[in-house]
Amino acid sequence: MRSITFHQATLEALQEEFRRDHKTVHLSTDVPAPLRQEFGAARIRATPISESSFVGAATGLAGSGFRPVVNIRMATFGFVAMDQMVNQAAKITYMFGGQARFPIVYRMSVGAGNSMAAQHSINPYPMFMNVPGLKIILPSTPYDAKGLLKTAVRDDNPVMSFEHSALVDLAGEVPEEEYLIPFGEAALRRRGSDVTVVALARMAHFAMDVAEELEKEGVSMEVIDPRTLVPLDTQAIRDSVARTGRLLVVDEACRTCGAAAEIVSRVVEDEAAFARLKARPVRVCGLDVPIPFSPPMERYAVPDRKRIAAAVRDLLKR
Amino acid sequence: MSTRKELLVEMYVRMITIRRFEERVAEDFQRKLIPGVVHSYIGQEAVAVGVCANLRREDRIVSNHRGHGHCIAKGADLDRMMAEIHGRKTGYCKGKGGSMHIADFSIGMLGANGIVAAGLPIAAGAAMAAQLEGGDRVAVVFFGDGACAEGEFHESLNLASIWRLPLVFVCENNHYGVNMPVREAMAVQHVAERAVAYGMPGRVVDGNDVEGVYDTSAQAVARARAGEGPSLLEFKTYRWRGHFEANTILDLRPRDEIEAWKEKCPIAALERKLVREEILSPKQLAAIDAQALARVEDSVRYALASPLPEPEDALEDVFCV
């Protein structure tokens, strides 16, 4: 199979969906040249640096029968338009009694690792998980990015796509043929019997590296990448834990009230999965600090392979 | 009757309907029949009616927290409005929105909004939709003077102007945002002066003169339909009642100021004109009024006869499927 980058995969997703549905519209401060060339300046809009207005305009477009894709770039810029995402798009299908659809895709890049400091590095998906009405995708491979983004464009609800900045140039196999990935289906990255490691976004890659390393020590790690946080494939995670009896959740986002906390809760609240636990569940998460600038501090603030491996080894002792 | 006369009569029907609707809502609120808060449109009827009289069913409007008048002017169903205000299952939003969130997408009413100024970017999107559709639909957004201090006001004017969107910005300057006088909230005298900064026409108009409202918005709508871009219209008006129908916020506006504005009642002014120009007799006016009142009473009966939602209905419509 051919190999393309994460970035190319997302571009292909949009190209295919924009060809398929002429009601799609793209809004961003930096215009993607290939889209502009193919679909024209009217549908591929260059916006001023005016997040509240163009994020809000997406809602008006969606409520008027269009399918906007908004590239906000850094998730931190999205905070300027919080009202339009959280108070407006997320709630108005509900508040209007379901009489209108708001198909909107918000793309935001997330993550630490580039010494961009705290106003350009964050993993804010947990706080959006707390807002009913938003779907959330968190792809970690080019294959998933393409398939999930295509599904997102066709979804009739606001969907947030959080894309880790360290994955943009990652290459991976993506078939030439069209495919879609349904929301709410986790990817089982690796089968194992000793411990279930649920790892999000970039951490899924770290977890796979650790699994390989620990295999030499005779540890059999199961790695699950949820791929979408809303909806979350709770069943796949519970089933896995019921088999392995051990759960580690790895997320780069801050620990407090994070996706990892939610995943642990969903497992321990389940009678069957809880009964099978051989040890208390463990989280390896980003520290509760703004992402610092200087590399030694930045590396320290987010999980790495060493910390994940240590957590697995520790879990297995219990 | 000439078209102009028919127009005046039609606008009168709408204005008196809004007035009677709002009076009844205020009464029923005092009787504790209505949950939450409601923001009365009494005193501002000429703005919604004069603007919307220029619109077609397929044109889109976006409203704000003081939105009942905009709904009625755009042709919303009184029964479903009243049912929504009463939190009934048969309301426009199945009781999930209430007074501040009434919408009717089938008539291009894209929703009231509880967040000050949030409707402006949404309206820019609706106008962009009209532009992409390629016809001559327009969008109109209603907002108060208070909204003009929000960033979304400025950003939306800029966006609409650089993209020449078919959008009419309608500022209902009732001189206060709650108790904040507009002269303290703004360093220029008129909101519409700001149009210059965004490269669009701005007009300051008496918002209690429905004909003036109609004519001014006719120009702005025509400009939008012709693809020439947005306009900022500022209608000076006044709300007769407190900020909302609850006594949790005191009305600090001077009594004599309120009374003086009541003398400038937009409905009484139109009635005088209709009689003076022998378009309608006082008897005919009274008949129209009685009809409006009857329609409002019907809507209350409909609302009160409608079931409340089941608690579990709260689980529906988070996502559309």
Ligand SMILES: Cc1ncc(C[n+]2csc(CCOP(=O)(O)OP(=O)(O)O)c2C)c(N)n1
């Ligand atoms: C962002 C935001 N801030 C504050 C409020 C509370 N609030 C509701 S209406 C209102 C006054 C708005 O004044 P104006 O825009 O002039 O409209 P009016 O009530 O006079 O019609 C305020 C402060 C709100 N709803 N949204």
Ligand SMILES: [Mg+2]
């Ligand atoms: Mg005001």
